Amino acid sequence: MKKILNALFLTLLAVITFSGCSDVPAPYDIKEGGDDSELVGDGSKNNPYDVTSYLIKKSGTDIWVEGYIVGCMNNKYDGVDASGEPVFAGNEFVTSNFNVNTNIVIAAxxxxxSTAKIIAVKLPAGDLRDKLNVKDNNGNLGMSVKIKGNYASKYCGVTGLIDITAAVLHTSTGDVEIGDGSSEGPTDAYINESFKSSLGGFTSVSVSGTLSWINDYSSAMIKGGSAEGKFPSETWLVAPTINLSQETEAYITFKHAINYADAATIKDYHQLMISKDYTGNVSQATWTNLPIVMASGNSFTFVSSGNVGIPAEFIGQSSVTIALKYTSTEVTGSTWEVQNFVVAHGKGEEIVDPEPPVTDNSKDNPYDVTKALTLTSTNGTAIAWVKGYIVGGVKNGNDANTVDAPEDVVFGLDDIRNSAILIAASKEETDYTKCMVIGFGKDSPTAKPALNLVDNPDNLGKEVVILGTLKYAFGAPGMKTITDFEFLEGGSDPEPTGPVYTSNITLPAKDWSNSSDAAYGGIVKIGTEETEYPIVKLGTTKLAGVWSSPVLGAAKTKLAFYAVGWKGKSGILKVTIENGGTFEGGEATKQIDLAGNIGATSNSPFTITPADSDYYEFTLTGITATSTIKFNTAEEAADKRAIIFGINVN
Structure with missing residues (x-):
């Protein structure tokens, strides 16, 4: 028995040692903190702790800490396993050659x-990670920053700061405020649930199907699809009933992300509901649907729902229940994640209910710029085709981060940024209020390099038709999340003919991952070429992977792509047309036997020399604006991994 206990102890020790950047909150730290008289600062925003004081104190929630950014905690690997996967071997403090963007290290x-004198800061997805990480922002090294979060005795093997909600980066041109710092919301809120570790007082109620809301990824989450298919359901997340009998005005707000959704049904399948006669059965209560700012539907980027005002008919009532209603079907199964759900006293804001995608808008019948300007909104979700001439761009510099004056734009090529263009109904237009700002973020990886004027000055004056979300960009009417485009009348046509390695649909960013679906972004280099092409990597040694394309936006007739299996392995890839349409002959799914490629090993970037037999081309029929294409590896295959690139739908 003693030998067995010793073995169990050693196994547990190994698990703890090689668990990567896990965070251990302060309650698990059994060491006593230092004498507060030694501390510099009080943990407030105006008087933050310095790094030394934080390391002495060893406790605290929602506290501010200030230090210098000196590096990050890289992932370490020790060779590869039998299947060619790298073996994780912990973390190490580095000051260059960063391989992760999920944390930074600060010091005095x-x-x-010295690892004894540093703090590893866990960066949440969104602005805080995008603007602070040193992998993508090498210039942050050496900058002073103050950050708001919670103490962790261990994160990435050193003292940590987790649950970050706000930061102030001290740059040479001034302070940059990031995040809102609102980890807890109003102290007198009726409901204030972060969902960081549980569903709190909320209850998952299934009206149909077998799905439930769960606590995962520090969120309330529900997932209606996987590699096995979609799971039809109607499932509610019901908040505790509250008493508003003494209230004069109140609002609801939360942060949420939606992925794998259908743009045509996203509002109907993700709803905020309120009732004054709920007694425990959602089907017997009377519910009112409240408009919210909708998440993108095609990413795990969190957005605010807005401060949704509670209607007057519910104010003054003693029994008010608020809930989230989720719907999935046999063809649509999104993932919905929710954080920081708050109901509090205060005035709500008017939430613009964006127009849904319209059926009379298509690539062959796009809006002109004049019409599109009337449909775009600050928090829009309507997806549409728009036609116009490229007439200029947004001026470089912080002064033009918001386009609200003539000097913020350039009708031409001088001193413009590569993250936006202007389109207008006339190529001679010089009034910025008659132009749309087309913004290129990480969600437009194909459009940005092909359309921006910095890299493509010959695009000036060309007519183009663009598919994207009618949403403000740089604070002005415009479009974001550009998923398709085509030059007209002599412009260079981005739709490829024959095998190519580029894709004309949006693929995941190279550092994107969705471990629950075993789907990952990445890049591939072809042979000795230095050009990098985006890919979708599916599966692990144990899990089959699944990824669905953005909605196609219009009728298409051809699908083409490259697909390879893992080095020395054979696998199966299944390709399915969803939400309308089939392959020629009526099949909804094609099954492909994958051949292993010598370059498909280890991690991105991959270097692959594809064979002609790795290229696949299919004819499509009946494709609609809401059709999507699902790629998944097969559970029954000997190997469950695949790399797909050069995906083109024409």
């Missing part, structure tokens, strides 16, 4: 190298 001085 810019030259600190």
């Amino acid at each position: 001085t810019t030259s600190e190298t």
Whole structure:
């Protein structure tokens, strides 16, 4: 028995040692903190702790800490396993050659190298990660920053700061505020649930199907699809009933992300509901649907629902229940994640209910710029084709981060940024109020390199038709999330003919991952070429993977792509047309036997020399604006991994 206990102890020790950047909150730290008289600062925003004081104190929630950014905690790997996967071997503090963007390290001085004198800061997805991480922002090294979060005795093997909600980056041009710092919301809120570790007082109620809301990824989450298919359901997340009998005005707000949704049904399948006669059975209560700012539907980027005002008929009532209603079907199964759900006293804002995608708008019948300007909104979700001439761009510099004056734009090529263009109904237009700002973020990886004027000055004056979300860009009417485009009348046509390695649909960013679906972004280089092409990597050694394309936006007739299996392995890839349409002959799914490729090993970037037999081309029929294409590896295959690139739908 003693030998068995010793073995169990060693196994547990190994698990703890090689668990990567896990965070251990302060309650698990059994060491006593230091004498508060030694501390510098009080943990407030105006008087933050310095790094040394934080390391002495060893406790605290929602506290501010200030230090210098000196590096990050890289992932370490020790060779590869039998299947060619790298073996994770913990984390190490580095000051260059960063391989992760999920954390930074701060210290009391810019030259600190001792792991005993640093803090590893866990960066949540969104603005805080995008603007602070040193993998993508090498210029942040050496900058002073103050950050709001919670103490963790161990994160990435060193003292940590987790649950970050706000930061102030001290740059040479001034302070940059990031995040809102609202981890808890109003102290007198009726409901204030972060969903960081549980569903709290909320209850998952299934009206149909077998799905439930769960706590995962520090969110309330529900998932209606996987590699096995879609799971039809109607499932509610019901908040505790509250008493508003003494209230004069109140609002609801939360942060949420939606992925794998159908643009045509996203509003109907993700709803905020309110009732004054709920007694425990959602089907017997009377519910009112409240408009919210909708998430994108095609990413795990969190957005605010807005401060949704509670209607007057519910104010003054003693029994008010609020809920989230989720619907999935045999063809649509999104993932919905919700955080920081708050109901509090205060005035709500008018939530613009964006127009849904319209059936009379298509690539062959696009809106002109004049019409599109009347449909775009600050928080729009309507997806449409728009036609116009490229007439200029947004001026470089912080002064033009919001386009609200003539000097913020350039009708031409001088001193413009590569993250936006202007389109207008006339190629001679010089009034910025008659132009749409087309913004290129990480969600437009194909459009940005092909359309921006910095890299493509010959695009100036060309007519183009663009598919995207009618949403403000740079604070002005415009479009974002550009998923398709085509030059007209002599412009260069981005739709490829024959095998190519580029894709004309949006693929995941190279550092994107969805571990629950075993789907990952990445890049591939072809042979000795240095050009990098985006890919979708599906599956792991144990899990089959699944990824669905954005909605196609219009009728298409051809699908083409490259697909390879893992080095020395054979696998199966299934390709399915969903939400309307089939392959020629009436099949909804094609099954492909994958051949292993010598370059498909380890991690991105991959270097692959595809064979002609790795290229696949299919004819499509009956495709609609809401059709999508699902790629998944097969559970029954000996190997469950695949790399797909050069995906083109024409």
